[in-house]
Amino acid sequence: MQSMHLREHNLSEILRALAEASSPTSRAGLSKLTRLTKPTVSKLVEELVEARLVQEDTPLSSGSGRPMVPLQPAAGTLLAVGLEIAADRISCLGIDLAGGTVSTYTEYLQVTATSVDQAIEVAAQLVGRVRADAGALPVVGVVVAVPGRIAPDDGRVLSAPNLDWTEVPLVGRLQQHPELADLPVRAQNDNRLSVLTEIGHRPGESFIYVRGSTGVGGAVVLGGSLLDGVHGWAGEFGHTVVAPGGARCRCGRRGCLEAYVSYHSLLERAGLGQEVRIEDLVDELSARTDRAEVIGMIGRSLGLAVANALNVLDLSTVVLSGYLAPIADELAPVIRETVEAHALAAEAGPISIERSDGVTDPALRGAARAALQPVFEAPGQWIERMG
Structure with a gap:
């Protein structure tokens, strides 16, 4: 039984290493990535290739030695x-x-x-x-x-x-x-799924992920792994209270971040209709008032939520996604100023405010x-x- 678990573990390590590699990898390369012996890698790779889970690409010659056979997860089989x-x-x-x-x-x-x-x-x-x-x-x-x-x-x-x-x-x-x-069918929170692409671009990193959409959501990533929490809801930044007793949120409570910076709340406060696309939201708002005022309002609300999260989590990187990503550079000074006024983490050095990788969906x-x-x-x- 133990040998079966070990085999499954090693197969998983090999398949994950291939999926996470930036380019096709050889058997020798897999041995280095997984720290498995070359004979073990070769044996398990053969099983994966035979099952059409891994594909071998055209061998590449590199001098007088044996040609290197690039490997990658198989396309078009699952x-x-x-x-x-x-x-x-x-x-x-x-x-x-x-x-x-x-x-x-x-x-x-x-x-x-x-x-x-x-x-x-x-x-x-x-x-x-x-x-x-x-x-x-x-x-x-x-x-x-x-x-x-x-x-x-x-x-x-x-x-x-x-x-x-x-x-x-x-x-x-x-x-x-x-x-x-x-x-088999599963349902998960959209923001927790959104961050998976970001994790792929930031292997091993720790950060807070905040996504502005019809609502506001997010996730906490520690060492490249998504923090779940007891109920799988960790990272619900949209319902962090930034104004006690403030504007009513769609969740029924008052003062949530989502009541101030979500697509729905910003439309309602500006008297705009649903025909405004989320990607055009900030420009539409800016056309009706001063852009600095719009950025300031969004940035200060975000800054309060981020400051509270940083105090609890002791992190220093915030990644903005959704409609917040294109305006991340504009938001950064406002968020940073608010964070420095409220977060202990600021004493350890500057907070990094970054934008997501820009995947549209x-x-x-x-x-x-x-x-x-x-x-x-x-x-x-x-x-x-x-x-």
């Missing part, structure tokens, strides 16, 4: 499906083990409490279309990104204020559809990446299935 349910659309993305796009679709509709049935129906249909495009590829599973709190036991949406959803049995309802009835791509994780966690099971 399908993982990500779904994103947002306030104005539902998107579906299918990727393979190499992370390449197999198929993707988006349907635009207003997702609210009155359109739950329609939203679930559309989501199931999109999964069916992606699966049809993928043909006979085995499906690893489906992960759904939702802007709200998810029950860890059964995938219920406990609350998603920006959808006006409460106690929606999302996973159970999806699995009632034939397109998903035979698949991070929650959707993060959901698809999360759907692939069972293969990386238990490659041995997939070797048996693909054999």
